[in-house]
Amino acid sequence: MPKINGNEIRGGNVLEHNGGLWVAVKVDHVKPGKGGAFAQVEMKNLRNGSKLNERFRSADKVERVRLEQKDQQFLYETDGMLTFMDTETYEQIELPADLLGDRRPFLQDGMVAVVEFHESEALNATLPQKVVCKVVETEPVIKGQTASKSFKPAVLDNGVRIMVPPFVGVDEDIIVDTESMEYSERA
Template identity: 90%
Template sequence: MAKINGNEIRIGNVLEHNGGLWAAVKVDHVKPGKGGAFAQVEMRNLRNGSKLNERFRSADKVEKVRLEQKDQQFLYETDGMLTFMDIETYEQIELPAELLGDCRPFLQDGMIAVIEFHEEEALNARLPQKVTCKIVETEPVVKGQTAANSFKPAILDNGVRVMVPPFVGQDEDIVVNTETMEYSERA
């Protein structure tokens, strides 16, 4: 494990802090008028899901943990637990569905997700950055509407509501960025 300074913490970093493994969810670098700068870090515990807000000064040293990443295929969900299978060894693991948070509706049958392990313990799951979805409901195209940056609401086949450009119609496949939950392009 590597030690990093408090001002080097980035979103997605996994830190060993107070005897637990924490993922940095939100990082704000604050430069107050008086005193030294610090990083305000919102962290989520990878084992129990609790949240913690912590301040790290640039002089503070933090243990950065490197997680082993494996591609695994999503099989099914039962009682709030997601079952994934290692595509090489066919071993199956279960992870709680709330790990995915807002991205949960984008998980599709047979999808390959990246599962992060720490010493053989599965801790986290990440979906592909871009997922293809079908639009089931949106407003029709209005002729002559050419204003730049105009978007209209659309509901996807997984129930998620996104904003799409006016030229995209109903029953079309689009690519959605799972990190920002925004329209990316036509499929």
């Protein structure tokens, strides 16, 4: 595994630190008036979800880990575990449902997600950036209100509440950005 200097750490990098695998969530490069520069790194453990704040000087060496990414098809959820299947080998793996956090409702049956592996151990899952959802509840369309930049609340078929433009009505399919959890466009 390649070693990198402490000042080369970027958000999203996976690091091996203190015997665990950590993802850099937030990185601030600090140059104090007195003393050397350092990187203040907020990290999250990929195995147990614990968080850690660490300082790395430019002279510090850390091991950067490259995760193997594979497309996996979501099958079902039981007892808080999500079951995914490799579409080539038909091998099945399980990941905890709380790994997806707020984005869990956007995971649909048969959806293909990117699962990240480290030495055949599944660590993380990423949903597609855009997902089609149906609006099941919102205020009625008001004529003449479509020109303004106002938004109205809506409830999607997966139970998530988001803000949509005034021209979107009930039973309409829309595309939702899973990263920002916001309306993107009509489907």
